[in-house]
Amino acid sequence: MDPVRNPYAPGAGSPPPELAGRQDILQTAKDALLRVANRKSEKSIVLVGLRGVGKTVLLNQINDMADDEGFHSIFIEAHEGKSLPELLVPGLRTALFKLSKVENAKVKAKHALRVLKSFAGAVKLKYRDFELGIDPETGTADSGDLEADLPQLMVAVAEAAHAAKTPVALLVDELQYLSTMEFSALIMAVHRINQKNWPLIVIAAGLPQILGLAGNSKSYAERLFRFPSVGALEKADAVIAITHPATTEGVAFTPDAVAEILDATQCYPYFLQQWAYEAWNVSTSENITLASVKTATIAAIEELDQSFFKVRFDRCSPSEKRYMRALAQLGSGTQRSGEIAGLLGVKSTSVAPTRSALIKKGMIYSPSHGDTAFTVPLFDAYMMRAMPQLPKRKHSR
Numbered sequence: 481m482d483p484v485r486n487p488y489a490p491g492a493g494s495p496p497p498e499l500a501g502r503q504d505i506l507q508t509a510k511d512a513l514l515r516v517a518n519r520k521s522e523k524s525i526v527l528v529g530l531r532g533v534g535k536t537v538l539l540n541q542i543n544d545m546a547d548d549e550g551f552h553s554i555f556i557e558a559h560e561g562k563s564l565p566e567l568l569v570p571g572l573r574t575a576l577f578k579l580s581k582v583e584n585a586k587v588k589a590k591h592a593l594r595v596l597k598s599f600a601g602a603v604k605l606k607y608r609d610f611e612l613g614i615d616p617e618t619g620t621a622d623s624g625d626l627e628a629d630l631p632q633l634m635v636a637v638a639e640a641a642h643a644a645k646t647p648v649a650l651l652v653d654e655l656q657y658l659s660t661m662e663f664s665a666l667i668m669a670v671h672r673i674n675q676k677n678w679p680l681i682v683i684a685a686g687l688p689q690i691l692g693l694a695g696n697s698k699s700y701a702e703r704l705f706r707f708p709s710v711g712a713l714e715k716a717d718a719v720i721a722i723t724h725p726a727t728t729e730g731v732a733f734t735p736d737a738v739a740e741i742l743d744a745t746q747c748y749p750y751f752l753q754q755w756a757y758e759a760w761n762v763s764t765s766e767n768i769t770l771a772s773v774k775t776a777t778i779a780a781i782e783e784l785d786q787s788f789f790k791v792r793f794d795r796c797s798p799s800e801k802r803y804m805r806a807l808a809q810l811g812s813g814t815q816r817s818g819e820i821a822g823l824l825g826v827k828s829t830s831v832a833p834t835r836s837a838l839i840k841k842g843m844i845y846s847p848s849h850g851d852t853a854f855t856v857p858l859f860d861a862y863m864m865r866a867m868p869q870l871p872k873r874k875h876s877r
Contacts, residue, residue, distance in 0.1 A: 481763050487725035488757035496753050500724070501717030502538060505708050509542045509683060512706075513549050516681040517647045523703075524670050524682040526655060528690055529710030531842075531856040532750035532788070535685035538710065539651055542683055546649040552578060552641070553649045558657040560840075564666070565603045565626070572596055572637060575648060585644030591617065592636035598622035599633045626665040634669040638678030647679035655686030656693065656842060663693050670704045685710075687855045689845040712857070718747040722756050726768065731760070736770040744777055748857045750788070754780045781865075789862040795841060802871050803834045804843065807852060808863035809870060814853040817846075825873055 483489075488496075505527065515522040527535045539555075546553045554571035558564070573596060580589035594617035602622040616622065620636070621629040641648045658666070666682065673680050682705075694701040713721060722741055723733050733741075737759065745751035758776035759768050796804065806823040807815055817835065821828040835852065838844045845855050854860060 481731070481760055481766065483761055485729055486757060486760045487729055488753050488760060490753060490757060496534065496537060496721065496749060499534075499537065499541070500721040501713040502534065502710075505538060505710065506541060506545070508706065508708060509538075510545055510549075512681060512683075513542075513546055513551065513647075513649065516649075516679055517549060517551070519642075519677045519679055521674065521677055522681065523674075523706045525684070525706050525708065526690060526694070527683075527685040527710050528688055528707050529685075530687065530748075530854075531792075532748045533710045533712065533857075534749045535710050536653055537749075539653055539683065539685045543649070543651050546651075546683075549647075551647045551649045553651060555651045555653070557653040558655060560657055563603070564630075564658055564662040565599070565605055569596065569600050569605055571650075572633070576637065576640060579640045579644045579646060582644035582646065585640050585646075588636075588640040588643040592633075592640045595621050595633050595636040599629050602629055626661055627668055630665040631669040631672040634680065635672050635678065638673050638680040641679050647681070650680065650682045652682065652684040654842075655684040656690045658693070660693060660696060663690075667694070667701050667704060671700070674704060687842050687845055688847065689839060689842075689855075692846065712747040713749060713752070715742065715747060718742055718745075718752055721749065721752050725756070726760070731763075731766045731768065733759075733768045734770060737768050737773045740770055740773045740777075744773075744780075746857060751780075751784075751858065754784060754788075758783070784858075785862060785865065789856070789859060789866075792843060792856060792859075793862070793866060796838070796843065798871075799834050800838050800841075800843070801867065802873075803831060803838060804854075804859075805863050805867045805870050807844065807854065808860040812860050814847050814851045817850050817852050820852060823870070 509525060512522050512525060527538055529535050543553050543555055552575050554575055556567040556571055558567060576589050576593045576596060579585045580593065593614055597614045598616040598618065599621040601616055602624045621632040623629055637648060670682055691707060694705065719738055722738055726733060741752065741755045745755055755776060758779040759773045762775045762779065763772040793801065802824065803820065806820050809823060810819060818828050821831050824831060839846065842855055844852055847853055
């Protein structure tokens, strides 16, 4: 069929053609935004799930929702190359300059800008013209201790937001890349803000290891955050995600074609879109059949192998790839770390650094003590394709 009409065409950062099965999460976020805007007690939110479940899509939807409700939203994406202060300072600076234009908020916003200057200086950050015309607020957020300074900074921002009658939403993607200290500081900042119901909320998304990071950082994290799970879609929602976009174009999937896609993708949103996209392209009629889906599966896997999977695979060292290959050989789902080490012919302690490095890179996580699983759905099958044989261990001489 005409590829121009293909409603499943992927695009960088674009939402899927059908956001099915996520209404409860979006409603929870909207309710939280409305409560915060009215200075009511409310928890911040961390969306938790594997790769390919649509966490970033949801975060973008919530960002739009916040804008519609009159929030000033700050969207940052954590990664290994930058610290939390480096990520925060530009967005907070922009927000405070906007708030400073509101007559009732000029004093509070300028105070917050001075606090931001102090904070940036304490962590050895320079940003554009911070040195021009802005004096630091000596004695506030300038100790160099992130757990002490970040809460003071965020309270100053929240006070300016209150004065301007413009609530602030801080959205953080890839939250798992924060260090334990950074996440602890963020939790303490949320705690301080919640104590006075200031109009500022944190809404974030991260891989499952964020749950362990939250527990290790502060014992009261569960009182400050909701952690809604974002997983594979329920079967009925997955069917809607497949069929509805086609229906709007006058095209239908046969029931056995839908069943084949559900089985191949395990109902993960990213893969549902990829399979439906390829099935549309190979189909020669406006009824997409099982035969078309089987042909599409070859194209979908090839595309994923060269993009979605490979970009993650290429970030890993040979020893990390060997560890992942052993994990894949044990089968899908959660595996015992000791069994992985056994397959590699070594003790668990000797591969612990490799395992830790893979967790830090967001490739694997530990669902419970001693367990290991991939953060990327279907990655076990990819590893078996990418490395048909488990490489032999190199013996040191």
